[in-house]
Amino acid sequence: MRWNSLDDMDLNAKTVLVRADLNVPVEDGRVTDDTRIQRLAPTVHDIIAKGGRPVLLSHFGRPKGKVVPEMSLQMLIPAIETAFGLTVSFCADCRGPAAQAAIAALGEGAVLVLENTRFHPGEEKNDPALAAEFADLGDVFCADAFSCAHRAHASTEGVARLVPSCAGRLMEAELTALNAALGAPDRPLVAVVGGAKVSTKLELLGNLVEKVDHLVIGGGMANTFLAAQGIDVGKSLCEHEMTQTAAEILTKAATTGCDIVLPSDIVVAREFRAGADSETLPADTCPADAMILDAGPETVARIATVMEGARTLIWNGPLGAFEIPPFDEATNSAARKAAALTRAGKLVTVAGGGDTVAALNQANAAHDFTYISSAGGAFLEWMEGKTLPGVAVLGD
Ligand code: AMP
Secondary structure: OOEOEHHHOOOOOOEEEEEOOOOOOEEOOEEOOOHHHHOOHHHHHHHHHOOOEEEEEOOOOOOOOOOOHHHOHHHHHHHHHHHHOOOEEEEOOOOHHHHHHHHHOOOOOOEEEEOOHHHOOOOOOOOHHHHHHHHHHOOEEEEOOHHHOOOOOHHHHHHHHOOOEEEOHHHHHHHHHHHHHHHOOOOOEEEEEOOOOOOOOHHHHHHHHHHOOEEEEOOHHHHHHHHHOOOOOOOOOOOHHHHHHHHHHHHHHHHHOOEEEOOOEEEEEOOOOOOOOEEEEEOOOOOOOOEEEEEOHHHHHHHHHHHHHOOEEEEEOOOOOOOOOOOOHHHHHHHHHHHHHHHOOOOEEEEOOHHHHHHHHHOOOHHHOOEEOOOOHHHHHHHOOOOOHHHHOOEO
16 A cells, blocks of 8 residues: 655645644653653654644543543643653644634744544544544644554544545554565564463454464463363463364464464463462473463474574564563563564564563563554554554555
8 A cells, every 4th residue: 555654745834733642651640651752753853844833633541522631631741842852832622713723823843732632522433524623724634643543533534534644754664664564574474472362362363374474372362272272271361262263273374374383381380470489391281270371491492493584573462471570581582582683684573562562671672673563452453454444544
């Protein structure tokens, strides 16, 4: 799919409506992690450099169509000013005469942030009337919230139909990296999928077995796959009602030629807590009173071998209960291996999804990855092979 970038647009003296994702973590009115804001800075700076006036639209939280003062974007302004190094003004509505007046008053080189789009019930309904009101505010629409692109809302999809549209720098980086990883990847391609449950990642696994050469399955969901093979997983987290589905995925992989890597050894404990007594055992010998909390060293060595032979890697989800050491070992080792291969220029590595980024950061590996997506749900839907409405609308 071809889409316009900021480079394709004439922005001189134009008002550029930027759909950003300012849904950042906040505690007591203060931003605790401004990564998402930092990643918007290139878009805003480039718009200003091209003579445009950036006006930011975003949602925050789930106010469900009502004004909820605690979810006002106004509290973010100091953090946005710091991250952008620019003067940032705020308007207490995201449409209508107030927003029009704030845009008219916007000084050169300054940024305007409009109030939470989800204060209006039309936002999540993709109401054409609200989309038209957004469209009235700008000359150009710049989509820069890949993390919201799986939702067809008035500010992500509706407005893009009504105004000349382009991808912002963050959206551009996401689409380019994701296409390099799953659209037209250098092969062999390996996917590492971990996390708690098969049920939340079923479509993703179904899509991946058709596309990747090796699929590493770890975390709690691996237990369901072990159970599907008739292995007793004791007290482990396991969705026994999903074993049939897991078996079907294994069968599908056999027909598509996708090599599935499941734990061959496991780390088990009797308690789910940091520092709990643990032992490493063959995967088919989990004691009845124990739970599998991590993959063992033999499995990690096999994952490392697969990575060494691969050219591209996509990662979502931890390989074990990574928040409670020592059950972070497989995740840490595999992440560090992927990071080292990336540093050596041997592997293109793309990762995404909330817990994944936390796990890779904890392993001190994230900064070496080729690309870390800023998205959670949108990244998963992209891995599921779905068309994201906020991306599709940018196409020719
Ligand atoms: P998800 O949100 O699906 O990516 O799942 C992430 C969560 O899965 C993390 O909180 C991990 O602690 C948890 N997890 C991973 N492996 C296991 C396991 N073997 N047993 C229990 N929880 C696990």
